Amino acid sequence: MSTVDKAISLLDLFSIHAPELGLAEIARRSGFDKATTRRLLLSLARHGFVEQDPSTRHYRLGAGLTRLARIREARFPILQTALPFIRELSVATSETVHLAEAVNGSLLTVLVEHPARANRVNVDVGEYLPLHSTASGIAYLSHAREEEVKEALGRPLAAYTSRTLTEPAAVLREIEAARVRGYSVMDQGYEDGVVSVAAAILGSGGSAIGTLAVAAPLVRTSKAAAAERGRAVAAAAREISERLSGEDFNVLKSRASA
């Protein structure tokens, strides 16, 4: 593990639920020596990736990240493009809508819109989504390069619930079904009592660069409701893909095989 990896892995300790951490805690969680941890934090702080609260001396993520994220957004405006659609979907379905981006063959939740109701599915920004057991993952794989699919299904597939598909062949059938249908459906594959639908957002190369998903409690999800959400999410994903690339969705899809 390189020093750089160690430094960045410290950033991964921060989350929505643990936004501020002390030196001792960071050292404990990372497993690095206190001196090492501090030196890494100082490097990160020098670039605004973390900042230290002057009174508590705890560390938190810094504004330098915001700066870089916005530079990325300026060229790759996934968030801005998707935001109105996410809002609209959330209002139309009254369910949780979330956007994930592909990073290194993983899916990363970058934006979540929760409906204003008590019984809803909660998804956290910053969460990684397993590819084989979430609607988002299946939608992603249905438009990923062949070798990415192989790699994702090549390793042991964790069973999150009793319904999680852990057989590569079964997952492949879901992927194929999603490709034909235009959206994926995951019935309690990641969490009991949660049914999600998702569709892939395609980049100019024709393969998936992210996914859009609607997650709802089982009790509100009839077959018909799932199908309706599926169509809505697919339509939104198509529109987002076209706005991002400036090209027709069918042209994008055809490019993947080339």
Place this chain on the structure above:
Amino acid sequence: MSTVDKAISLLDLFSIHAPELGLAEIARRSGFDKATTRRLLLSLARHGFVEQDPSTRHYRLGAGLTRLARIREARFPILQTALPFIRELSVATSETVHLAEAVNGSLLTVLVEHPARANRVNVDVGEYLPLHSTASGIAYLSHAREEEVKEALGRPLAAYTSRTLTEPAAVLREIEAARVRGYSVMDQGYEDGVVSVAAAILGSGGSAIGTLAVAAPLVRTSKAAAAERGRAVAAAAREISERLSGEDFNVLKSRASA
């Protein structure tokens, strides 16, 4: 310079104007060896801080940054809080409005709203603002800790235009005037033909954590127009400060001296 610093400094090579760079170019600009540069980029890519375009092989900033930036935003919602005010100010003034955050005693532009007119001031997201020669910088220093002011004015002050104040005493007078007035005014101190007004956003500790500014061409900036923008920007900054900390602005201000 630690390895971590080197890796992060690579990220700083990317900007709005150079969002994608090849390996050779990154090596050239950073001054690191090609092999070193590549190893660092691989580490960054492993965490989604950069990604490589499969076709051009060029590197660009990655979605992992977005993830961390959003985790920060969840705890420190400066952007979300400020966004509506920035929009409103931009519409009301028909001029460029920008938000900067304090990072390591520097000011970093994190959000810009440009008006829809031909002759306007352009500010780039990701730009660092000098403290002694911009309205934002003066506004920031007018609510910074004494030692920060000393450090900012202790080094040689660059003259960006013939009107830039390069005498610490003169800058201090501006800082004092801004503190009394509630906003700062910078008449062509950073760029000829540009007049800006700015106000500080205060954190719960009572000192400035960022600034809000309106930048306009000289030709549209009468004394009266500047004063009006100044009052507007000060009112917005006050409101943003109160929403962020949940405390009264005067209470916040008084806390600084404590």
Place this chain on the structure above:
DNA sequence: AAATAAAGGTTCAAATAATGAACCTCCGGA
């Protein structure tokens, strides 16, 4: 179609930077 140039990528002995046990100080309970 051969030649050239420039980019991306890889290797391994030499050089340099990272490591962590031990130490210090400060703070809030008991």
Place this chain on the structure above:
DNA sequence: TCCGGAGGTTCATTATTTGAACCTTTATTT
């Protein structure tokens, strides 16, 4: 006042980083 735990620092030991030289691919020129 003593204690435990926090943040922070030091420096000989240790492990990682470095870069010149090399290969491969791709685009451009002759």
